[in-house]
Amino acid sequence: MNKQFMLGNEAIARAARECGVRVVAGYPGTPATEIVDHCASYPEVYAEWATNEKHAFEVAGAASLTNQRSMAVMKHNGTNAAADFLMHINFTGIHAGLVLISADDPGGLSSQCEEDTRVLIHNYAHLPVFDPSSVQEAYEMTKAAYELSEKHELVFALRPVMRINHAGCMVTYGDIQPNDNKPDFIIDRSRFVMSAVVEKELGGELRPKMRHRWLNEKQVGLKAYAEESPFNHIEAGEGQIGFIGCGIGYAFLKEAEEIYGKKLPILKLGTLPLPEQKVLSFVKDLTKVVIFEEIEPVVERLIKQLCFENKVILEVLGRESYLPKEGEISASFVLSGIESAIAGQAYPESKQSQYIPARTRTQCTGCSHRGLLFAMKNVVKKNGGVVLGDIGCHDAGTFEPIKLQATIYCMGSSIPMAHGVKVAGFDKPVYALIGDSTFFHNGLTGLASSIYNNGDITVVIAYNSTTAMTGFQPHPATGNNLNDKVQGMDPGAIATAMGAKVFHCNSYDVEETERVLTEATAQPGVKVVIAEALCYLKFGREGRLSYTPKEVKIDTEVCNGCSICVRTFGCPAITIVDKKAVIDESGCNGCGVCISVCKRGAIK
Amino acid sequence: MKFDLVIAGVGGQGNILASQAVAKCAMDAGYDVVNTETKGAAQRGGSVLSHVRISDGTIFSPLVPQGRADVLLGFEPLEALRYINMLNKSGKFIINTTQIPTILSNLKVDKYPSLEEMRTEIESKGIQGYFIDATQSAKELGDVLLTNVVMLGAFSVITDLIPADAILQKLLSMVKEKFHDADVRAFNRGRELLQAQMK
Numbered sequence: 001m002n003k004q005f006m007l008g009n010e011a012i013a014r015a016a017r018e019c020g021v022r023v024v025a026g027y028p029g030t031p032a033t034e035i036v037d038h039c040a041s042y043p044e045v046y047a048e049w050a051t052n053e054k055h056a057f058e059v060a061g062a063a064s065l066t067n068q069r070s071m072a073v074m075k076h077n078g079t080n081a082a083a084d085f086l087m088h089i090n091f092t093g094i095h096a097g098l099v100l101i102s103a104d105d106p107g108g109l110s111s112q113c114e115e116d117t118r119v120l121i122h123n124y125a126h127l128p129v130f131d132p133s134s135v136q137e138a139y140e141m142t143k144a145a146y147e148l149s150e151k152h153e154l155v156f157a158l159r160p161v162m163r164i165n166h167a168g169c170m171v172t173y174g175d176i177q178p179n180d181n182k183p184d185f186i187i188d189r190s191r192f193v194m195s196a197v198v199e200k201e202l203g204g205e206l207r208p209k210m211r212h213r214w215l216n217e218k219q220v221g222l223k224a225y226a227e228e229s230p231f232n233h234i235e236a237g238e239g240q241i242g243f244i245g246c247g248i249g250y251a252f253l254k255e256a257e258e259i260y261g262k263k264l265p266i267l268k269l270g271t272l273p274l275p276e277q278k279v280l281s282f283v284k285d286l287t288k289v290v291i292f293e294e295i296e297p298v299v300e301r302l303i304k305q306l307c308f309e310n311k312v313i314l315e316v317l318g319r320e321s322y323l324p325k326e327g328e329i330s331a332s333f334v335l336s337g338i339e340s341a342i343a344g345q346a347y348p349e350s351k352q353s354q355y356i357p358a359r360t361r362t363q364c365t366g367c368s369h370r371g372l373l374f375a376m377k378n379v380v381k382k383n384g385g386v387v388l389g390d391i392g393c394h395d396a397g398t399f400e401p402i403k404l405q406a407t408i409y410c411m412g413s414s415i416p417m418a419h420g421v422k423v424a425g426f427d428k429p430v431y432a433l434i435g436d437s438t439f440f441h442n443g444l445t446g447l448a449s450s451i452y453n454n455g456d457i458t459v460v461i462a463y464n465s466t467t468a469m470t471g472f473q474p475h476p477a478t479g480n481n482l483n484d485k486v487q488g489m490d491p492g493a494i495a496t497a498m499g500a501k502v503f504h505c506n507s508y509d510v511e512e513t514e515r516v517l518t519e520a521t522a523q524p525g526v527k528v529v530i531a532e533a534l535c536y537l538k539f540g541r542e543g544r545l546s547y548t549p550k551e552v553k554i555d556t557e558v559c560n561g562c563s564i565c566v567r568t569f570g571c572p573a574i575t576i577v578d579k580k581a582v583i584d585e586s587g588c589n590g591c592g593v594c595i596s597v598c599k600r601g602a603i604k
Numbered sequence: 605m606k607f608d609l610v611i612a613g614v615g616g617q618g619n620i621l622a623s624q625a626v627a628k629c630a631m632d633a634g635y636d637v638v639n640t641e642t643k644g645a646a647q648r649g650g651s652v653l654s655h656v657r658i659s660d661g662t663i664f665s666p667l668v669p670q671g672r673a674d675v676l677l678g679f680e681p682l683e684a685l686r687y688i689n690m691l692n693k694s695g696k697f698i699i700n701t702t703q704i705p706t707i708l709s710n711l712k713v714d715k716y717p718s719l720e721e722m723r724t725e726i727e728s729k730g731i732q733g734y735f736i737d738a739t740q741s742a743k744e745l746g747d748v749l750l751t752n753v754v755m756l757g758a759f760s761v762i763t764d765l766i767p768a769d770a771i772l773q774k775l776l777s778m779v780k781e782k783f784h785d786a787d788v789r790a791f792n793r794g795r796e797l798l799q800a801q802m803k
Contacts, residue, residue, distance in 0.1 A: 168639045255665040330670070361650065576710075
């Protein structure tokens with residue numbers, strides 16, 4: 001046994017490595033990203049960034065069919081994108097162990113939305129889910145998941161939350177098991193061909209129904225495992241009110257118990273399906289239970305159903321019926337839940353806290369997107385156009401002070417949504433603003449769809465040559481993948497091949513960008529503007545810039561303190577001091593974009 | 605034994621280096637340690653709270669519960685104010701007084717409070733603590749990036765959990781050798797600033 005300080009993501013990667021994982025595929029997404037990076041550092045493991053999570057899951061799925069242990073890694077939004085494959089591989093089952101990492105972000109600390117992927121993976125796809133309460137347990141669950149996945153022939157999912165992925169602690173870990181599995185693809189069409197095929201030997205039953213039954217029958221074995229799983233246990237305590245901690249909810253419950261100062265009856269749960277007999281034996285002498293889980297009332301509803309089926313009279317309180325329904329839980333959240341439940345009171349209403357000036361997201365100083373956002377803003381101010389946004393660093397352009405994009409939904413939605421606005425009859429120009437990594441993730445098909453349907457939109461690709469927001473991962477247009485140098489794909493050439501009219505500009509050149517955007521807008525059909533400039537944060541440190549750095553100065557004779565540079569542009573390096581603009585020299589990266597912002601020419 | 609430290613700052617101020625130096629020292633001393641960061645979506649320039657939990661028993665939650673922290677190091681006063689309620693009643697704070705305005709306060713969408721307003725509000729909590737200008741000291745020593753080292757030096761005065769020299773040596777082991785002289789000076793300056801206030 002070895003012990004080392006590790007972050008949750010490293011512990012998960014380590015566990016997979018110990019189990020002989022051979023193929024790991026993912027798409028970057030906080031908080032799961034570093035799992036793939038760690039796996040890539042093991043020479044025996046093939047790791048890749050797929051262009052999206054569905055493809056990552058498909059790669060891992062096929063590796064499993066080829067008798068190699070594999071892992072698919074994504075955040076919750078990614079699991080949504082992969083849901084179609086999820087709803088097929090659940091019915092086929094797998095060969096070699098396959099673990100799906102689906103990281104949730106309670107509170108949406110680093111996400112567009114707050115959602116619970118246990119609903120997709122367990123309630124919808126009927127697959128088993130492990131919900132870790134600590135980094136150590138995330139490690140142990142990942143290891144167990146490989147064995148169990150093979151035993152039950154099913155994908156096993158691990159659903160860590162941000163507080164597991166990004167927490168560091170001492171992890172006790174084991175040795176790497178030799179992987180003697182030979183790659184071998186055994187054809188079994190009765191399992192791996194999902195289609196409305198007539199099954200002769202089943203009296204003409206259709207295969208979708210047969211595979212559905214197969215999956216339902218698997219639940220018996222999974223439930224039996226849950227009863228004996230080390231990830232579920234009961235702790236004795238005082239009183240007739242029991243407390244159930246699921247995943248990280250257990251960690252907060254134990255913390256709250258310590259503050260509360262009395263041993264409470266506690267049921268720790270880490271598996272779906274539930275250990276039903278264990279739950280029934282825990283609630284036997286209780287009048288009430290309170291369930292703490294992230295994020296939806298998944299366990300709560302299952303326990304209500306279990307009590308109903310078994311004619312157990314029990315008050316079941318949780319996020320559906322008692323606790324706040326939204327947001328991240330914490331030790332104080334749980335403590336309030338314990339105290340109010342014991343006092344027989346409602347959960348205290350949350351007091352709105354006093355607003356302390358927030359530190360909002362914006363473009364970095366020197367960021368190429370700021371020039372592009374500013375130029376687009378100028379163009380739509382003149383023509384009354386609307387901009388549909390997408391996911392990526394540029395989405396900060398929707399906040400103060402630029403306030404450009406009118407929508408942010410999910411990966412790639414900007415292009416079909418722009419098309420939708422136009423076909424609904426909106427008579428002013430419509431734009432989609434999308435990043436390069438997102439374009440390859442889910443933008444290609446949307447672009448094809450709009451061109452195919454005679455769209456009349458302008459698609460702007462903010463081409464900064466990296467997946468910047470999640471920590472600079474490569475993508476098909478960067479000229480490298482996780483392992484090798486490759487021929488980069490040119491988004492402009494792809495759009496041209498699809499039939500779009502393609503334009504080019506450098507995002508740092510505001511005048512050029514405005515001119516090109518205006519020209520493109522005037523053309524009929526689907527236009528694609530490739531706004532190309534390297535990400536300053538990634539490439540600046542390598543000395544690669546898409547602008548000629550200059551020493552930017554304020555001419556205090558000319559500056560009249562109108563503050564337009566701050567109010568409309570918002571570079572963090574510019575402030576107004578004593579009614580004059582001031583450039584913070586240590587913050588300024590000399591991109592010079594602000595020069596074109598000042599109408600009086602005071603920025604030089 | 606249980607000791608909870610939180611470090612409130614702005615992304616780029618060196619929260620993580622400071623929290624890891626303390627975490628690693630505690631591990632060397634044989635304690636169990638859990639460490640994580642609470643961050644908003646903002647990366648550079650965003651609000652960051654580092655949690656370092658040290659115990660000779662089991663640590664369950666990776667986050668320090670509200671009102672349970674023993675020490676709050678505020679690398680920036682607004683961030684210290686944001687997280688002041690993390691401290692327990694007998695906890696202590698050390699707050700750097702140099703302010704970093706927010707984007708929205710630059711845009712006049714928000715008003716960044718004055719240092720006096722923030723001090724008054726923090727002191728109204730009835731918690732003991734110290735205000736030092738760590739950024740000014742770091743600038744005097746030649747690099748504003750030494751702010752976190754000055755703060756770490758100040759922290760070493762008020763903790764008896766880990767010897768000051770162990771923290772300094774751990775920090776030095778984590779940075780390039782060319783920075784060692786400046787780091788030693790910054791660490792000692794932090795100690796002096798605090799000792800001067802404790803007299």
